[in-house]
Amino acid sequence: MRLLVSCRILPWRRDFSSTARRRVIRDISELPDRVRPSYVQRPTNTLLSLQWPSPPRNILITKKKRTPGITNSLIEYSTHLSTTYPSINVIVEPESADEIHERVSFPVYTYQRPEHGNASPEHLSDKTDLVCTLGGDGTILRASSLFSHATSVPPILSFAMGTIGFLGEWKFKEYKRAFREVYMSGASDAYAKLEDPEVDHRSFPPASPDDPLDKPLSYADIRGKTMGANRTARILLRNRLKVGVFGPDGSRMNSLPESGDTYALNEVIIHRGSSPHLKIIDVFVGGRFLTEAVADGVIISSPTGSTAYSLSSGGSIVHPLVPSLLLTPICPRSLSFRPLVLPAETPITLRLGEKNRGREVEVSIDGKRISEKIGVGMEVRVLGENVKSEDGEWCGGVPSIVRGVNGLEDKEDDHWVGGLNALLKFNYPFGDQDSGH
Numbered sequence: 316m317r318l319l320v321s322c323r324i325l326p327w328r329r330d331f332s333s334t335a336r337r338r339v340i341r342d343i344s345e346l347p348d349r350v351r352p353s354y355v356q357r358p359t360n361t362l363l364s365l366q367w368p369s370p371p372r373n374i375l376i377t378k379k380k381r382t383p384g385i386t387n388s389l390i391e392y393s394t395h396l397s398t399t400y401p402s403i404n405v406i407v408e409p410e411s412a413d414e415i416h417e418r419v420s421f422p423v424y425t426y427q428r429p430e431h432g433n434a435s436p437e438h439l440s441d442k443t444d445l446v447c448t449l450g451g452d453g454t455i456l457r458a459s460s461l462f463s464h465a466t467s468v469p470p471i472l473s474f475a476m477g478t479i480g481f482l483g484e485w486k487f488k489e490y491k492r493a494f495r496e497v498y499m500s501g502a503s504d505a506y507a508k509l510e511d512p513e514v515d516h517r518s519f520p521p522a523s524p525d526d527p528l529d530k531p532l533s534y535a536d537i538r539g540k541t542m543g544a545n546r547t548a549r550i551l552l553r554n555r556l557k558v559g560v561f562g563p564d565g566s567r568m569n570s571l572p573e574s575g576d577t578y579a580l581n582e583v584i585i586h587r588g589s590s591p592h593l594k595i596i597d598v599f600v601g602g603r604f605l606t607e608a609v610a611d612g613v614i615i616s617s618p619t620g621s622t623a624y625s626l627s628s629g630g631s632i633v634h635p636l637v638p639s640l641l642l643t644p645i646c647p648r649s650l651s652f653r654p655l656v657l658p659a660e661t662p663i664t665l666r667l668g669e670k671n672r673g674r675e676v677e678v679s680i681d682g683k684r685i686s687e688k689i690g691v692g693m694e695v696r697v698l699g700e701n702v703k704s705e706d707g708e709w710c711g712g713v714p715s716i717v718r719g720v721n722g723l724e725d726k727e728d729d730h731w732v733g734g735l736n737a738l739l740k741f742n743y744p745f746g747d748q749d750s751g752h
Contacts, residue, residue: 339422340412346373346404346424346442352470352501354550354709361636362717363709364547365470366501371444373424375406375469377458379450385476388449390415392490397421400498406443433463433570433577433685440465445497449487451477452623453682459555459580459713460681464570466578470550470714472497481622481738484718484730497716500548552712553619553635554659555700558583560678560685563692569678569685578700579681580713581620585665585695586612586645588677593648595671599664600642600657610647612676613665615640615697619713622739630654632741634731640699659699666694 350371354363374396378385393405393415405423407415412425426436440462446469448454455473462468472493475483485493556579560569569577587594596608616625621633621641630643631654638659644652657663667676669691678685678695702712717730735741 340416341422341424343373343406343424343426343442344438346406349373349440349442349469350444351467354552354714355547356709357549363550363552363714364501365497365550365714365716366547367498368501370400370402370502371498372402373404373406373442373444374447375439375443375445375458375461376411376447376449377408377454377461378411378448379454379477380410382450385449386411386414388476388487390418392447392449392487393423394419394421395491396494406439431570433680433683434574435464436461440467440469443469445469446471447494448473448483449476450483451475451480452482453477455482456580456681460683463577463579463681464574466711468711468713470497470548470716472716479738481734482619482715484716493716493718497548549717551635551715551717552702552709553580553715554617554638554702554712555580556583556615556617556640557698557700558680559696560680560689561694561696563690568689568693569680577680579620580617581623581681582614582616582625583681583695583697584612584614584624584645584679585667585676585689586679588675590675592672594676595668596676597666597668598642599666601661602664606652607668608644608647608652608665609649610644610652612645614643614645615663615665615695616643617641617699625654628654631656632735638699638702640697660701661699663697664694665697667691 350367350369350373352368352371353366355366357364376389376393378389389407389411393407396403397405397419405421407423407425409425409428412423416423426439429436446458448458448471454477455471458471459468472485473483474485474487474490474493476487477483558569558577558579559567560577562568585594585596593609594612596610596613598605598608598613614625614628614630616623616630618633618635618637618639618641621630625641625643626632628643628645630641633639633641633656640657640659640661640663641654642657642663643654667689671691676689676693678689700711702709704710
């Protein structure tokens with residue numbers, strides 16, 4: 316009898332301390348639509364304040380590729396978001412989804428890679444509330460390029476885990492504090508007076524009531540994460556370039572016709588590629604002919620890109636808050652051909668001239684090469700992006716979340732200056748200055 320009881324009980328035994336993993340990859344088209352924040356001018360007239368109308372739900376995380384240590388960090392970070400914050404949906408790139416979906420206990424979302432190499436992933440700009448990057452400046456650049464045909468880019472929270480990290484703001488060990496500050500930024504109902512019974516602070520209607528993913532959220536439901544009404548996340552809005560590449564017949568070459576212009580965070584480059592010959596490029600500024608450039612190529616850079624390829628080619632360093640375009644020659648034949656800094660609203664056109672011995676050049680936008688080689692008569696047209704609408708609202712650009720200093724959150728601290736000194740070693744002295752020699 317004892318044996319019979321034992322046999323009947325054993326099949327029903329269950330270990331309640333473990334949870335079955337949900338090894339699932341889902342498509343981002345299933346997610347609720349994007350929550351779009353607003354940006355409010357800070358009193359110092361430099362940085363902006365991030366204001367969420369309701370809690371962000373869909374978080375895109377990009378990471379440096381082929382780096383096992385950062386893959387582990389991605390798992391740690393995404394697990395924290397999934398377990399700590401209600402209704403957070405984690406979006407990752409397709410390669411990352413394949414890497415981690417069997418190692419996490421929640422579903423991950425991803426997108427289909429576009430067939431056209433210069434197109435943006437479908438649905439991504441309409442579903443992503445916030446972007447988090449784990450890596451260096453190249454990872455931020457790749458994340459920005461995912462929205463290269465979108466006029467509105469989600470805020471980017473960057474963790475410096477690369478080689479230089481000039482654009483990265485946070486250390487990864489600070490990820491809990493960093494995400495909390497961004498998530499709660501502008502959370503007005505989290506600071507509401509609880510003694511007012513007439514106000515329902517959990518009345519965010521779902522965009523799609525039939526969608527189980529689209530749950531009403533309220534900051535008032537999130538206990539233990541209130542930071543105070545004045546501690547909003549700080550935003551540095553980085554201007555982009557609006558780029559169009561056209562063939563001699565006027566056909567667009569850098570994207571599908573319906574996609575329109577491409578936006579670049581760093582630069583657009585026209586260069587000789589594998590050709591041994593210098594290129595002859597006609598440069599037009601504001602519709603007027605400026606010069607005939609004879610060089611390996613020409614760079615048109617944004618202020619953010621001024622510390623990248625343009626700087627290596629002898630261009631000026633420009634603060635990211637200065638609305639401008641940089642025109643920098645690459646190894647010009649004439650020593651008097653110097654870099655120029657122009658107003659952001661000035662259109663620049665580069666045209667491959669008839670005098671070229673080598674008949675083709677290559678064009679790269681933020682490091683991504685245009686697949687077709689460009690022939691004589693082609694044009695690259697560049698204009699600074701408009702980041703403020705006619706009614707005065709901040710729009711466009713790449714909203715980069717700036718790291719605050721503990722205890723000094725209300726004060727402005729220009730991290731760009733610190734980056735020049737600490738990372739680029741700006742005007743760094745030679746030799747041992749303390750040796751007395």
